[in-house]
Amino acid sequence: MDERALIQQLLAGDQQAYRTVVRSYHGAMVSMARAIAGAAVADDIVQDAWIAVVRALPRFEGRSSLRTWILQIVGNTAKTRRRREQRSVAAGDAAEVEGIALAGRFQPDGHWQLPPAHWGASSPEQLLEQDQLKGVIDQAIEKLPESQRTVLTLCDIEGVDMEDVCKILEVSESNGRVLLHRARTRVWNEIDKFQRGETK
């Protein structure tokens, strides 16, 4: 839908329009809030952020997309909450940027030692069809270090721009890209292990 039309409907109080934006952006907002202030308070923060969105909407100037604007609001709400609870910042720390997900899979000269397995399920649809495999992927994502999981969830699952994610989480874009690549590589490795029959 045309975003300007959507915003007009929101301003007019159209419930269907509100439903649309909640369905579209809620998941990304929860991930963002969780990354900044912790899982325990994420739902709370997102509720507050939605109320803040309603209040601020008449002043929305359309300089960014609606999603970017809403994510900035949730980011600010979460940061205020974090300051109040004095939670330390976890996003983007060095330990999570380093570390090789594919350790042991290459020979010293950089050739594959243990090449990619043949994946029985190899199309995106097949990857999602098999419940067991889907479970392996979900679990691999959940097990990622926090900042890697956040960037992967926001960029690859929710489809948020890397630039927005990095700005709100206050990490450099180059670090954000490294985190995303580490996260993807780890998940690929878990899928590969499963297809090889190494996991249950």
Add this chain to the structure above:
Amino acid sequence: MKFSCKDITELTSAYVDGKLSFIDRIHYRLHLFVCHNCRVYLDQFKAMLASFGKSRREPEAKQVDDLVARMMQERQSKDS
């Protein structure tokens, strides 16, 4: 060959996200041209990314209803 298989796996996000320089892109493709394993890797990597894009979950209907009700309430309290 400029890139090893290990290099290829490290550059694959940059490749699929369009962040490699023109020259590195050529070297990346050159490696794929001669290396079956890395072609397999790239295909699997892309399939995985596409599956991520399809696995977005929306909030449950009840939760959407509750949130929207609360937002409508906020609107009304503001108007009056």
